Amino acid sequence: MKVVRFGVFTLALATSLTLSAVAQDASQDMKKAGHETKAAATDTAHGVTKGTKKAYHKTKDGTEKAYDKTAEGTEKAYDKTEAGTKKAYHKTANGTKKAVDKVDGK
DSSP states (O other): OHHHHHHHHHHHHHHHHHHHHHHHHHHHHHHHHHHHHHHHHHHHHHHHHHHHHHHHHHHHHHHHHHHHHHHHHHHHHHHHHHHHHHHHHHHHHHHHHHHHHHHHTO
16 A cells, blocks of 8 residues: 555655646746747737838928928018009009099190
């Protein structure tokens, strides 16, 4: 009977050590997977942040260019309108003066 008990004890000890090692490996694998998942999420977040900042700067630059072009175009349009108005004023003034002169008989 002592031999059987010793054999059962040895088998039980070997089994518990094996299961302990497997459980420890599984625990380490879970930790490793957790760290890898965390690292992947961090990398993804950095990529999104970088892309967002890049898009922001491109939008900002595009908006500034559009503003500058609009301001420049508005200024040119103002200058042309001003010149056209002065030209029209002078023609109208001259025409009015000629009409008055014709009426007065000059």
